[in-house]
Amino acid sequence: MLSKKCKYAIHALVHMAKEPEKKFLIKDISEACNIPKKFLEAILLELKRAGVLGSKQGKGGGYFLRSNPAEVNLADVVRMFDGAIALVSCATHKFYEPCAECEDEATCAIHHAFVEIRNSTVDLLSGDTIEGLAKRELKMKAKKKAKA
Amino acid sequence: MLSKKCKYAIHALVHMAKEPEKKFLIKDISEACNIPKKFLEAILLELKRAGVLGSKQGKGGGYFLRSNPAEVNLADVVRMFDGAIALVSCATHKFYEPCAECEDEATCAIHHAFVEIRNSTVDLLSGDTIEGLAKRELKMKAKKKAKA
DNA sequence: CTGAAACTCTATATAATCAATAGGCTTTGA
DNA sequence: TCAAAGCCTATTGATTATATAGAGTTTCAG
Numbered sequence: 001m002l003s004k005k006c007k008y009a010i011h012a013l014v015h016m017a018k019e020p021e022k023k024f025l026i027k028d029i030s031e032a033c034n035i036p037k038k039f040l041e042a043i044l045l046e047l048k049r050a051g052v053l054g055s056k057q058g059k060g061g062g063y064f065l066r067s068n069p070a071e072v073n074l075a076d077v078v079r080m081f082d083g084a085i086a087l088v089s090c091a092t093h094k095f096y097e098p099c100a101e102c103e104d105e106a107t108c109a110i111h112h113a114f115v116e117i118r119n120s121t122v123d124l125l126s127g128d129t130i131e132g133l134a135k136r137e138l139k140m141k142a143k144k145k146a147k148a
Numbered sequence: 149m150l151s152k153k154c155k156y157a158i159h160a161l162v163h164m165a166k167e168p169e170k171k172f173l174i175k176d177i178s179e180a181c182n183i184p185k186k187f188l189e190a191i192l193l194e195l196k197r198a199g200v201l202g203s204k205q206g207k208g209g210g211y212f213l214r215s216n217p218a219e220v221n222l223a224d225v226v227r228m229f230d231g232a233i234a235l236v237s238c239a240t241h242k243f244y245e246p247c248a249e250c251e252d253e254a255t256c257a258i259h260h261a262f263v264e265i266r267n268s269t270v271d272l273l274s275g276d277t278i279e280g281l282a283k284r285e286l287k288m289k290a291k292k293k294a295k296a
Numbered sequence: 297c298t299g300a301a302a303c304t305c306t307a308t309a310t311a312a313t314c315a316a317t318a319g320g321c322t323t324t325g326a
Numbered sequence: 327t328c329a330a331a332g333c334c335t336a337t338t339g340a341t342t343a344t345a346t347a348g349a350g351t352t353t354c355a356g
Contacts, residue, residue, distance in 0.1 A: 001231075001232060001234070001235055001236065001237065002235045002236055003313090003314070003315085004314080004315065004316095005314080005315080007236060007247070007249075007258075008249070010258055011249060011250075011258065014257065014258060025330095025331075025332095026331080026332075027331090033249060034248070034249035034250075034251070035249060036315085036316060036317085038316065038317055038318080039315070039316055039317085041332080041333085041334095042316095042334095044332090045332085045333070045334080048332095048333095055331095055332065055333090056323095056324080056331085056332080057322070057323040057324060057330095057331060057332045057333075058322085058323045058324025058325060058329095058330065058331060058332075059323090059324055059325045059326070059329070059330045059331065060324075060325065060326090060330080060331085061323085061324070061325095061330080061331050061332060062331075062332085063332085074261065078235075083149075084149060086149070087149055087150045087226075088149065088150055088155060089149065099155070100182070101155075101156070101159060101181060101182035101183060102159075102182075103182070104289075104292075106288075106292070107285060107288040107289045107292055108285065109162065109280075109281040109282070109284040109285035109288065110155075110158055110159065110162060110281060112284070113222065113272075113276045113281060116272060117269055117272045117273065120268050120269070120272060121265055121268070121269060124261075124264060124265045124268060125265065128261045132257075133257040133258060133261060134257070136257040136260070137255060137256065137257035140254075140255040140257065141252075141255045144252075144254070144255055151342090151343065151344085152343075152344065152345095153343080153344080173301095173302075173303095174302080174303075175302090184344085184345065184346085186345065186346055186347080187344070187345055187346085189303080189304085190305095190345090192303090193303085193304070193305085196303095203302095203303065203304090204302085204303080204352090204353080205301095205302060205303045205304075205351070205352040205353060206300095206301065206302060206303075206351085206352045206353025206354060207300070207301040207302065207352090207353055207354045207355070208301080208302080208353070208354060208355090209301080209302050209303060209352080209353070209354090210302075210303085211303085
């Protein structure tokens with residue numbers, strides 16, 4: 001399971017990607033996404049340090065998207081907050097560590113099984129950009145409203 | 149990432165599935181798979197309570213497979229030790245809980261994205277039986293030995 | 297019938313991590 | 327100059343992960 005931090009980050013980013021030009025106050029994102037304000041503060045700061053967000057201090061300040069929302073995908077965000085995407089450390093690319101208990105990875109069937117799962121998960125996560133998710137969500141909400 | 153407990157369980161089960169009729173001592177599995185003995189003890193007990201393994205106490209005792217190894221798959225084992233397979237609680241079948249911060253799951257793009265990922269992961273994990281993994285591993289080891 | 301082999305069970309220790317909050321500091325603009 | 331807003335460090339409390347200790351129980355061999 002993802003950490004709450006990571007899930008909150010995704011919610012915040014998708015929220016911002018709905019109005020990619022807008023400048024957001026921490027407080028407003030916090031209320032819109034139901035994320036504890038102080039916790040969100042730390043999250044946005046990390047996203048800023050990673051270059052995904054920019055910010056402006058002082059009166060009239062706020063956070064805004066710095067990266068192109070079409071190029072920020074869930075694989076990036078998950079790696080940033082929760083580290084490896086794979087279910088075992090020997091099956092990751094970016095955070096590889098051999099399993100202490102495994103004698104020969106090359107002939108370990110478990111290793112091979114989890115590499116496959118990793119690949120499929122990474123493919124799906126990489127395909128989900130915050131722009132795509134934001135647009136999809138706006139459409140779904142519009143459709144639901146039309147029905148009601 | 150999987151807990152060590154879960155990974156150890158998988159290793160132990162695949163090891164046993166290589167000789168599905170055999171009775172194993174905790175100590176032997178522990179040494180063969182490089183798993184701390186006392187920790188493994190607790191794991192095997194859980195697997196027994198779940199019906200996957202059987203055991204015989206006393207001298208000449210040991211653990212053995214009770215379930216058909218062709219019917220024990222990684223999805224089962226992961227759920228048993230680590231709970232939900234999905235990355236967010238609102239995307240699971242067996243351990244469903246709504247996300248506290250989410251106002252409307254039906255129109256939440258994040259929810260939909262993670263349901264897809266869950267489905268793909270569950271499909272792959274369900275396809276990996278301990279019998280299949282054990283056979284695959286035996287083949288790989290034989291091939292490697294032939295080359296050397 | 298006894299003793300060693302082997303699994304069973306409960307409890308505990310330690311460390312790590314997660315989630316959240318506190319509280320001051322700095323920058324900015326009217 | 328002061329209030330708005332982000333920046334930063336530290337800390338707390340709860341939970342979970344990993345592992346171990348140690349006593350209890352069952353079984354078989356001789």
